Structures are given as C-alpha cells and as structure tokens.
Amino acid sequence: MIVGIGGTTRAGSTSERVLALALKAAEAKGARTELFGGEILAKLPLFNPEVSAASPERDALVAAVRAADGLIIASPGYHGSVSGLVKNALDTLDVLRDDTRPYFDGRAVGVIVTVDGWQAAGATLGALRAIVHALRGWNTPMGVALNGAAARDTGGLFDGEGRLADRRDAWQVQAMAEQVVAFAAMKRAVG
Template sequence: MKTPLIVGIGGTTRPGSSSELAVRTALLAAERCGARTEHFGGDFLASLPHYAPENPDRTPAQHHLVAAVRAADGIVIGSPGYHGGVSGLVKNAIDLLEDLRDDERVYFDGRAVGLVVTASGWQACGTTLTALRNTVHAMRGWPTPLGVTLNSAQTRLFDAAGHCLDTTAAAQLDLLGEQVHTFAVRQGSPAAAGAVRAA
C-alpha cells in the first residue's frame, strides 16, 4: 500500500499565524502516523492571483496547488474566522480547485478533509467551521468527525518555534491529523475501495 499524501491549506498574510501553525501541527501528527505531507501556507496562498473562471491561464503556483490536491489522499484546511466566515485568502485557494471539476475523482471526492478554525471569539469559530464543512460537502469531501476550533482571544496558542502551548488544542490537532491519515489509509485499501464501489 502506498504512503498516503496529506495536503494542508491554510494561513494568513501574517507569517507564523495561528491558523498556519495549527494546520502544520495537524500535518505533523499525520506524518507521525506515516503520511507524506505538503503544506500551502500563508505566503504561498498570498502569491496566488484571484481565481478567475473565465481565464484558463494558470501560474506555476496555481498549477502546483491543483496538482497536489489532485494527488492527495487526505486534506487539512485551516482558516481564520473573519467576520464569521472563511478568509478571502483561503477561499481563493479553494475556488481555484474548480479546476478539478472534470477529473475522474472530482474536487475532494472520496477524501477526508480535516478542518481547523482560529478566531478571536467562539462565535466566529463556530460559524466559520460550519461554512467550511458546507464547502467540503459541496466539493464531495468527507469532513472528519472532529473539527478543531481555537479561540486565540483566550490564550496564547503557539510559541515562537511553532509549538502548540495549549495541551487541549495540541491533543485536538493531533487527533485531527490522525483521523485524516486513518481515513486516507482505509480509503486506499482494497476492501474500502470495494465497499465504496458497491455503495
């Protein structure tokens, strides 16, 4: 069985943002389970042009993101909660994945998607997580049972080295990464593939 690839998408224009570090923490947990990972953080996302469906031309960075998600066995998406919704930076990257519409495995089809939201308040955490789950459903993905919400107004979440300082948050992010890996492995097994075809 091949080593699963888990792709992370998330961050802000601020280097070392909580949402970027949260996605990275979940990916590290997936790596400890045996996955390969690739993370598209804030700097990368900020470099992407605005998605324009009428323009078929793509930059090398856009091609890279689409190719990585196309090859992914599982996905982790992290967004800050801006005014109760997904940030424009993250949504722009998700919109670009419309390029997967004609694939045999369209969008996120058949893949687990772990979701992480950081916000300065619980209300924005909840509404943004719901928005992300709705997007994943619309793109035929499977949101993991656990969705992680982190309230950055209550505590300092990460240190300068990117380590999660909150033990509860760290445990949740680890579990999220483990769940994405577990579903990726199960989906890749012959028994699971047969069950999906039969359904």
C-alpha cells in the same frame, strides 16, 4: 500524501502554525505531507471561472490536490467566516470539477479555524465544513476551532517550543490529523 492548505500572510500566522502542527501529526502516523501556506496562496491569481489564469502556484496546488490522499484546510475567522485568501484557493480548485475524481472526492478533509471569539469559531468552522461538503470531501468527525483571544489570558495558543499550550487544543489537532490519515488507510485497504 496529505496536503495542507491555509494560513495567512501575517508573520507567525496562527492558522498556518496549527496547520503545520497537524501535518506533523499526520507525518508521525506515516504520511507524507505538503503545505500550501499563506505566502503561496497570496500568489494565486484571483479566481475567474471564465479565464484560466495559469501560474506555477496554481498548477502546483491543483496537481497536489489531484494526487492527495487526504487534506487539511486552515483558515482564520475573518468577519465571521472563511478568509478571502483561503476561499480563493478553494475556488481555484474548481478546475477539478470534471476530473474522474472531482474536487476532494473520496478523500477525508480535516479543518482548522483560528479566531478571536467563540461566535466566529462556530460560524467559520461550519462554513469551512460546508465548503468541504460542497467539494465532495468527507469531513472528519473532529474539526478544530482555536480561540486565540481566550488563550491570550493564559499566555497564548503556543508554548515556548511551538506546541499548542492547552492539552485540549493539542488533542483536537492530533485527533483530526489521525482521522485524515486513518480514512486514507481505510480507503487503500478496501480499494
């Protein structure tokens, strides 16, 4: 199972659409997937390390990450970094700290950022990869950074069928998703 976490509450969220495309690419490689998008993430209680605020959404997210064979996380660049909505979801996973397999331990994690400028693309991608590292995940070699502002000049990030319009953008997503699935398969093969 590959678990996707991310997106925004905005209708047509680009980060969530790209996350869904990445999960589709993982499914094409034989993986089952589960998506925790902006709507669900917005229902998570604001994380408080001293108060365990259980909620159905929190419990579902924590259970899914515990069971995951790999993860894909997508965030917009907000003020040069990861959005609060996505960071709160990641903070929420602190309850996994004392698991025998803590946080993202032993799992590959692919990241996606959508932004409106290259400066935030690099900064947000780096921030998200640092968080994955802190949570003991294995960052995939390929991280995806898509610039919606640059794409606007050529008709937008997506084509009429909802695919990524630019073949290099599509290739980044495909390669990252395949790396997440391949790492899970390698782990299973060597035990």
